[in-house]
Amino acid sequence: MKKIGVFICHCGINIKDTVDVERLTIELENYPGVAYIENYMFMCSDPGQNHIQDAIRENKLDGVVVAACSPTLHESTFQAVLKESGLNEYQMEIANIREQCSWVHTDIEQATHKAKLIIKTAIEKLKLNESLYPVSAPVTKKALVIGGGISGIQAALDIADAGFEVIMVEKKPSIGGHMIQLSETFPTLDCSQCILTPKMVAINKHKNIKLYVNSEVESIDGYIGNFNVKIKQKALYVDPHKCNLCDDCTEVCPVLVPNEQEEGLSWRKAIYIPFPQAIPATYTLDLENCLGLEPIACGKCREKCTAEAINYDAADMIIEEEVGAVIIATGFDLYPVENIPEYGYGKYPDVITSLQFERILSATGPTGGEIYRPSDGKVPKEIVFVQCSGSRDPEHHLSYCSKICCMYTLKHAKLYKHKVHNGQPYIFYIDIRAGGKLYEEFVQQAVSEEGILYIRGKVAKIYKEGDKMIVVGMDTLSGKKIEIKADLVVLAMGIVPSEGSHDLVKTLKINTDDKGFLSEAHPKLRPVESLQAGFYLAGTSQGPRDIPDSVSQASGAAAKALILLSSDKIYHSPIIASVDEDLCSGCAICVGTCPYGARELNEVSKVVEVNEILCEGCGACISACPSGAAQQKNLTDDQIDNMIQIIASGK
Amino acid sequence: MKLGYFPGCTLKTNAKHFEDSAMQVMELLGQPLEEMENWICCGTVFSMTTDDLMLQLASIRNLLRAENQGYDELVTLCSMCYNTLKRAKEFILNDEENLRKVNDFMYREEAKFKGTTDVVHLLSILKDRITFDEIKNKVTKPLTDLKIGAYYGCLLVRPKELAIDDFEDPTIMEELVDTLGGEGVVFPYRLECCGAYQTVTEKDVTVKRTYEIINSARNAGCEALITSCPLCAFNLDQRQKETSEEFLEFSTMPVFYFTELMAIALGLKWNKDWKKLHYINPVPLLKEKGLI
């Protein structure tokens, strides 16, 4: 029989105050298999770990039970102790007598008894534990970055600069994301395009980065370190290598469609360049709006193109790539403004969204950076900003705070004031959230020195009277109802995960929260990793955040991906499923139940095989297997039986 | 499907022209309204207290009687009756204990209240059952060039659970006006309360509300208003007397029940008695537009 050591932790008073550790030590001393037992104040401390090492050496122990906190906290600590002592780390079991016992009980008698049963089950399990060794697999040293906004760009550059290849996939015809649409950035008011375009150029020029625009990820198969990616690239009707950006095609194109880059404030042709600094710098033919590729239908652009860059016969392509890590940076969309009919968007041209106002402010926007309102091109003298449009409203819209609106709205008001000196900006707000470096100062300065008037209260409705927009709100601080005859109203829209993000989540089966944002593996300690191994999260795809936070998170995600890419092999816990080939009938019921695609029927041997890297040890196959052929390593039916017997006996 | 008609207190008095015109219109549309027997006042306002079932009894008693008389649906013309009956029904049916208690209270009634009769507003019947297309076919005297603001007030759209249309952006009444050949004009104050029963204790408040609502309609280009609530009609029409006295620049505007204009458009004869029930005389406008 194995010689087992039992180490009971006091966890200061966390365990000791509810569980009588001295009595437990005496009562378990003679339990079959126990060769050594002790209790100590903090088993996880350095002296505590030394106690275990000494006991293993002096008593020639074969295995160890540590009765302490949850294995999520210190399992790896104690596994390392065994390894250092020359034992296999899977000869260690944790008996969780804190979260599952002392913390949830008050009666010392009952808690002590329960702790005893928990420890006994751990001893019984340990008796049949095999020595296991981590599963290993090679790593493809290349990363996929999905999304070409600032987060994707930063992550791609970091990985590429570290010497690894990057595949970047962007849905739109150019990278740049929402940041390229912005005028200036808070709180420094530096030009968004000026700081972003060097990074976009760097993506284009980097020898380690391969960029696919007009492309979407169609599927990702495989597992951490070894993914096979299928990318669907829309037909390249304009050959980027031949296009010389002469603009002749645009001049002859007869089709006008709302320009999405300008948030519908201006028009573009069906063949166009999204914006002057687009990367890649090439024209794009928008098939959805093109009159038709048949020369009979139109064909004007091809006729006109002297560079012969236009090819109507181009077709969609599927590109396959192999990568080791995937970074998801699919960004955000604005909350649908038409969901708030009382604000009159769509009905009144002078009620606009915050992104539309960014374009009006931008030097490259439809008004060349001059502030004119859409209806009649007049300079608005009274301008109202409505914060929390769609945010913080669990009853009708988004339950959460979109985090960026307080600061971007203030930036809007300031930039407006810098251009329309005699104009008056009003900001309706509920709370000002300015918790960032220099953010509070940004607010204070605006209020004291720039004449921006904050009004605390949510706007009830907006309607038109003559050529004015009447904004009906409240100043809860004075208790007065407020009515402003505004020339222009800007709705500070909340943000939601992008449409592309929703599609991708379905394709990749990545976990999201109930709002649709990608879920991190741990909200505090693993914020840039997905629960799905090998996937890392960057930017607003994971939750609302501003540019500095997106960039930090992107670099964080890149660093995590680099840990993986710089390893020659990846290791995986060996606590996974196995198949007893003699018992397996090849019914393959387990194949369908496996959520990770780790089980496959070998058509020759008619026996199911387990992909050890993909298997997460969830146990779904084991409960589904009708013949008992599927077993979890170190959690076999025999072990579970023995543990149940202890619990059932109550002794 | 058997439709019963629930008049309520004011349809037999101050809003007699509402009832008359509705009866005639429905007759012409082939869905005559059959008045339920033995009805009592619905209680006018819905009580929002959770702990006083007595205040729900008047409504529930009416619904119980309608059930016994075999009506699948009970149609109201008055927005307030619609709102109060419907909310009382939802409130009582939502809680078995409440249901048991109200039935206990009503031991003298012939049967138990089960909640099988639906409460429907006439506007929904017109739109969903008869359809506006069908009505359009029967229009003989279109309300050409008549710009009409539909005043919904509160009770057709709030609470949102029983709104007869989108509670923030309804269109049903404007659609009806368009159907009749007029021009339905959306004006900002069409969903804003007229002050309701404050007209008894706080007349000033309702006068100012009337001033704001009528002005809002006028600024949007309306020549007349339509409504389906006798209390709104009182505040918006009769209170224009005080409004004119208080605000000298105020110019008045006729207020109709929507069924009056339907009657005209469908070629029914304008009843001279109806004029007496209006405070602001609508005849000059109707004459100007060649409708009477």
Added chain:
Amino acid sequence: MSLKITREKIKNSLVDKIEEISGQNVFDCYQCGICSSGCPVTDYMDYSPNQVMRLLQLGSVDEILNSKTIWICSTCLQCSTRCPKGIEVAQVMEALRTINLRQREGTLKPEDIKSKELKDLPPIALVSAFRKLTG
């Protein structure tokens, strides 16, 4: 005058009663103010609807029970419809009126209505006013 707040005063039995009658949790309110901005009669009130909610959170019920606000409220439900937290503010107002009415303290006494008015007012106005305003 400053409001003296104690732990007994906050969430006192009268607040509990108001929550019971209205079926609402006054602590759901985060003071966005949309109840007041949408209210058509805020201008005639001594406390705006969001201030009523705030005073209830502070346990200061007497102040509101004696306010004009609760009687000016015409239960148009605009506040309830727009509240981002789904609070039925109008039901809170009804509960406040109800507490007064159950002590026979209303604002409308039948004898105060002039006979001329009585002749003009439609039944719908009289019945609803008596129901809402008479104890």
